[in-house]
Amino acid sequence: MSKYFILFKTMLKNTFNIIDTKDKKNGKRILFIVFIAIALAPSIISFGFLTREALFMLLPIQQEGLVISLLFLALSTVIFFMAIFLVPAIYYFSKDSETLLSLPLTPDAIVLSKFSLSMVYEYLTIFALSTPVMIGYISIMNPNILFYLMLVLILLTIGIVPLAFAGLIIMIIMAFVPFFKNRDFFNYASGFLALTFAIGINYFMGGTATLDQNSLIELLNNGNNSLLGIMRIAFPNIPFAISALVHLNLIDFGIYLGITAVILAIFVFISKLVYFRGVIGVNETSASRKNLNLKDYNKITSSKGVIFSYFVKEMKLMIRTPIYLLNNISTVVLIPAILAVTFVSGIGADDEVITLINSIDWSSGSILLIITFAGFVIGIMMSSLNLITVTSLSREGTNIYFMKLIPISYVKQIQAKILSGIVVSFVGILFMLVPAWLFFSIKLHLVFFAFIASILGMILINYLGMIVDLIHPKLVWEQETAAVKNNINSVFTMLPTFALSFGIFFLVPYVPNTISSVLIFLVILTAIDVWIMQFTHKLSIKQLHNLEI
Amino acid sequence: MIEIKNISKTYSGKVKAVNKLSINVEDGEIIGFIGPNGAGKTTTLKMMTGILNPDEGEILLNGINIQTNPIEAKRQFGFVPDNPDVFLRLKGIEYLNFMADIYDVKDEDRRERISRIADIFQMTSALNDTILSYSHGMRQKIVMMGVLVHSPNIWILDEPLTGLDPQSAYALKEMMREHVAQNKTVFFSTHVLEVAEKLCSKVAIINKGELFYFGTLESLKQQYPGLSLEDIFLKVTNHE
Numbered sequence: 001m002s003k004y005f006i007l008f009k010t011m012l013k014n015t016f017n018i019i020d021t022k023d024k025k026n027g028k029r030i031l032f033i034v035f036i037a038i039a040l041a042p043s044i045i046s047f048g049f050l051t052r053e054a055l056f057m058l059l060p061i062q063q064e065g066l067v068i069s070l071l072f073l074a075l076s077t078v079i080f081f082m083a084i085f086l087v088p089a090i091y092y093f094s095k096d097s098e099t100l101l102s103l104p105l106t107p108d109a110i111v112l113s114k115f116s117l118s119m120v121y122e123y124l125t126i127f128a129l130s131t132p133v134m135i136g137y138i139s140i141m142n143p144n145i146l147f148y149l150m151l152v153l154i155l156l157t158i159g160i161v162p163l164a165f166a167g168l169i170i171m172i173i174m175a176f177v178p179f180f181k182n183r184d185f186f187n188y189a190s191g192f193l194a195l196t197f198a199i200g201i202n203y204f205m206g207g208t209a210t211l212d213q214n215s216l217i218e219l220l221n222n223g224n225n226s227l228l229g230i231m232r233i234a235f236p237n238i239p240f241a242i243s244a245l246v247h248l249n250l251i252d253f254g255i256y257l258g259i260t261a262v263i264l265a266i267f268v269f270i271s272k273l274v275y276f277r278g279v280i281g282v283n284e285t286s287a288s289r290k291n292l293n294l295k296d297y298n299k300i301t302s303s304k305g306v307i308f309s310y311f312v313k314e315m316k317l318m319i320r321t322p323i324y325l326l327n328n329i330s331t332v333v334l335i336p337a338i339l340a341v342t343f344v345s346g347i348g349a350d351d352e353v354i355t356l357i358n359s360i361d362w363s364s365g366s367i368l369l370i371i372t373f374a375g376f377v378i379g380i381m382m383s384s385l386n387l388i389t390v391t392s393l394s395r396e397g398t399n400i401y402f403m404k405l406i407p408i409s410y411v412k413q414i415q416a417k418i419l420s421g422i423v424v425s426f427v428g429i430l431f432m433l434v435p436a437w438l439f440f441s442i443k444l445h446l447v448f449f450a451f452i453a454s455i456l457g458m459i460l461i462n463y464l465g466m467i468v469d470l471i472h473p474k475l476v477w478e479q480e481t482a483a484v485k486n487n488i489n490s491v492f493t494m495l496p497t498f499a500l501s502f503g504i505f506f507l508v509p510y511v512p513n514t515i516s517s518v519l520i521f522l523v524i525l526t527a528i529d530v531w532i533m534q535f536t537h538k539l540s541i542k543q544l545h546n547l548e549i
Numbered sequence: 550m551i552e553i554k555n556i557s558k559t560y561s562g563k564v565k566a567v568n569k570l571s572i573n574v575e576d577g578e579i580i581g582f583i584g585p586n587g588a589g590k591t592t593t594l595k596m597m598t599g600i601l602n603p604d605e606g607e608i609l610l611n612g613i614n615i616q617t618n619p620i621e622a623k624r625q626f627g628f629v630p631d632n633p634d635v636f637l638r639l640k641g642i643e644y645l646n647f648m649a650d651i652y653d654v655k656d657e658d659r660r661e662r663i664s665r666i667a668d669i670f671q672m673t674s675a676l677n678d679t680i681l682s683y684s685h686g687m688r689q690k691i692v693m694m695g696v697l698v699h700s701p702n703i704w705i706l707d708e709p710l711t712g713l714d715p716q717s718a719y720a721l722k723e724m725m726r727e728h729v730a731q732n733k734t735v736f737f738s739t740h741v742l743e744v745a746e747k748l749c750s751k752v753a754i755i756n757k758g759e760l761f762y763f764g765t766l767e768s769l770k771q772q773y774p775g776l777s778l779e780d781i782f783l784k785v786t787n788h789e
Contacts, residue, residue: 287682289674292642296677301646301660309650313639320638320679399635401600406651407623548601 003105007113011096012120044132051136064141065246071133072154072242076162076235078129079122083166085190086121090114091167091275092174092282093183095478101279111171111271115163122159130155147245150253154241160260161237164267171271174278183282187322195326195334237263306408310416311423317395318388318420323480324395331386332428336435368446369513372521375433375450377501379457382428383465384497387490388421390465393473394483398549400475410544411537414466418536421462429454449518456525461493463532468492470536470543550576551597551703551736556606558592558758566592568758569606574736574751579729581745582738584755585786590738591631593755594707597736598628610703624652626703627696631711633688641683641691642676645698652699659698666694669720686712693721704728706737710744722748742778756786 051067058064091097091114100110134151173180180186232239237259244253292300304312318324384390392414393400403413433454437447468489477483484490511517551574558567567589574580584590595601597608599615599622608615615622636644642663649659667673670690675683680691689712696704704725710718725735725748739745745752746766754762762769762785766778773781 285679285682287675287678290677291674292677297642297664298660300642301649301656301663303654303656303659304650306650306653309647313636313643313647316643317636317638401595401630402635404600405598405623405628407620408651409620545602 003109004112007100007105007109008116011113011117014096015117015120047132048136048139051133052140055137055140059140065242067133067137068245069238069242071130072158072238073232073235075126075129075158076238078125079159080162080166082122082125083118083163084170085194086118087163087167087170088174088186088190089479089481090118091170092279093186093479097279097282101276106272107275108268108272111167111275112268115167115267118163118167119159122163123156126155126159144248146248146250150244150248153253154245154256157257157260158241161235161263164263165234167267168270171274171278174282175274182286184322187326191322191326191330195330307412307416307419310408310413311419314392314417314420315423321480323484327484328386328388328391329424331382332424332431335382335385335428336431339432340435367513368449368515368518369511370508371442371446372449372453372518373504373508375453376457376504376525378432378450379425379429379454380461380497380500382432382454383421383425383458383461384490384493386421386424386428387484387487387493388424388465389418389462390468390489390493391474391484391487392417392421392466393469394475394477394487394489395480396473397475397477397483400473400547400549403544404547410540414470414536414540414544418462418466421465422458425458425462426455429458449522452522453525456522456529459529460525460532461497463529463536464496465489465493466536467532467539470539473547475549550574550609550611551580551734552609552612553593553597554607554609556593556596556603556608558589558596558601558603566758567596567603567755570755570758570760571606572753572760572763574734576734577729577732578750579725579735579748580737581749581752582736582755583740583742583745583752583782584738588755588786589758590755591707592758594628594705594736594738597705598626599623625701626705627699627701629689629692629696629704629706629709631707633685633692635680635692637681638679640677640679641672641694644680644691645676645694648695649698652701654699658700662698662700663694666697669724670694670717684712686714686717689713690717697724703734703736706735708739709737710739710741742782746778754782754785761785 054067055064058066091111180189237256240252240256240259243249244256303309318328396403403410406413429451433447433451436442437444442450472489474483474487474489511521551572553570553572556567556570557565559565570589570593572580582590582593592601596603597610597615599619602616610622610625613622613625636647639647645663646659649663654662663676664673667676670693672687672690672694675687680688683691689709693706693709696706709721713721722744725737729735729750749766751763751765752769753760769781770776770778773784776784
């Protein structure tokens with residue numbers, strides 16, 4: 001047990017040291033936290049109000065406990081799915097795995113310390129999800145001190161069961177299914193499953209109507225067969241946690257803790273048996289060691305020109321790194337696919353959006369303004385969601401020194417990086433515009449305006465992404481995931497994108513629907529693009545010159 | 550030719566990594582840059598290559614200032630860093646071709662060079678595999694090959710022999726000798742004193758950021774009669 005504490009303490013320190021290095025200046029860090037808090041405040045507040053609304057509806061039918069049920073089941077499910085991706089990275093593919101293997105440590109000490117580290121990661125999710133809901137709940141129910149005590153203990157321990165289940169599944173797969181031991185294959189396979197899951201959820205949610213009090217009662221009456229029931233079986237400790245809080249029942253609270261402890265014990269016991277079997281040799285990479293034939297050799301060694309060669313290098317690294325492929329490039333296919341599935345599955349349903357879309361005469365010229373704005377929104381959305389330019393320096397990690405070493409100007413290098421973002425964004429835009437054009441039979445000249453607006457939007461967001469990454473690159477990381485998924489930089493292109501998307505449609509009623517309005521909009525956009533390009537070029541010289549690692 | 554004039558570097562405003570260092574390297578010289586861990590060797594090499602900016606002083610490579618004319622200065626040298634883990638998901642051959650593109654190497658030149666150097670380093674059959682699948686020594690070789698493919702005038706190498714097998718280490722040492730025989734320059738850091746002794750025309754000994762000695766080994770030995778290079782090094786680096 002003492003080895004476990006030493007390991008856990010070291011891992012925790014190492015993780016927080018990394019966080020310290022990336023934000024050297026405390027002032028900058030505080031500013032960051034304040035910005036994020038402000039950015040998230042609307043969602044937190046609206047979640048709180050939503051909880052209050054739900055409680056007002058549930059109180060008359062004495063089902064107020066449903067709020068807690070939903071929260072706990074949502075927490076368990078979300079943590080389980082996050083853990084499915086987190087566990088392989090932390091338990092198997094992290095850089096410390098090989099070092100730990102050579103130390104005289106038992107498998108359960110390693111696994112338990114990594115489990116505890118995952119718990120620390122999950123507390124952020126638990127805190128973010130539960131705070132608004134619980135504030136809403138507490139503001140109406142006014143519970144006593146026992147409730148607060150049990151709530152805190154439950155929130156501290158609720159992650160254990162889903163993490164243990166995810167850990168068990170992954171450990172067994174890694175120990176007994178040999179090809180999953182290839183890190184790249186694992187990332188591709190799990191990523192593919194996640195994407196399928198996302199599209200599937202959209203398909204099934206497509207026809208869901210809004211919930212009113214009658215359908216809610218109906219849902220509750222059929223509760224035994226519902227999704228809720230299945231999830232209760234999946235997480236057997238949760239019903240007792242719910243009952244403990246709703247009825248302030250200490251026995252149920254004890255049973256909750258007991259079940260949690262038993263599942264943790266099973267997890268530790270199994271880890272002793274299977275962890276080493278899976279982790280040994282996990283970071284080996286295969287190679288063919290075959291000579292190139294002359295034709296291929298000559299083909300590969302032909303010159304390409306500096307920017308193009310740099311761009312090809314960027315694309316190859318992105319496509320061959322599973323985490324980057326899934327996060328950066330898959331959006332090109334994923335977002336149009338989700339929209340298509342939502343649209344197709346929603347057809348025939350009494351849905352306001354579909355009715356609105358169908359009510360518009362798409363072949364008419366009177367929608368010029370809307371369609372230009374829509375093109376712009378598609379352009380900025382497809383550019384910000386792929387996270388390419390906004391993480392293009394972060395993805396270099398500590399190898400960013402290479403950019404300072406070679407005789408290519410910083411401006412050219414960032415142009416090549418932006419080009420990779422632009423190409424992917426452009427393909428995404430085509431995947432959105434071409435089907436829309438064919439499906440709604442929009443007139444060609446209208447599509448042309450939408451296309452121009454989308455390209456200008458695409459340039460804007462890709463350059464904005466580069467500015468963000470130039471100002472705050474995340475260069476110290478151990479796992480590629482950290483450079484893309486856990487990189488706060490993406491918020492700084494996402495938020496402006498969402499704000500612009502909503503803002504521009506808010507403007508529609510106030511702007512005359514004429515060709516001159518559209519042209520003025522495009523000219524202003526072009527001017528902004530030209531300015532942002534020049535600004536980015538100047539900034540790149542300054543920032544990269546001063547960057548030291 | 551390398552002219553390092555009075556350069557200093559302080560990290561985070563506190564730790565003085567390099568202090569008023571000056572070294573003049575003529576064409577046709579192999580310089581061994583030696584010093585204990587943390588002496589400031591890598592910091593100096595990084596300043597020479599434009600990765601770090603000196604707080605004061607200037608560095609000229611073949612007469613070109615790395616700070617005022619960085620692009621042209623960077624064309625003068627090839628650099629092998631101490632950590633060869635770069636672009637791990639590119640194939641060896643793709644990395645070499647990328648480097649050749651960056652330095653505008655003609656197609657026929659790059660083909661001839663890659664094939665010749667791969668043969669010397671016994672890397673021919675590994676070129677079509679990703680660098681990720683290479684051992685540390687093989688990664689070291691591919692980065693070295695990335696330098697050789699554009700045939701720079703000045704080689705700046707940070708611990709280039711670490712991890713190399715005996716054949717490749719021998720081949721690299723021979724290449725260094727041939728390079729300076731053509732009146733070009735090699736500047737490399739090393740911990741292996743025997744290598745410095747056998748290979749270098751001059752050594753630069755750095756300790757705690759300050760240059761302690763720069764000159765030929767013979768004249769150093771004359772200052773400490775009867776002592777081996779190892780003894781001299783230990784004496785010098787322990788000297789306060």
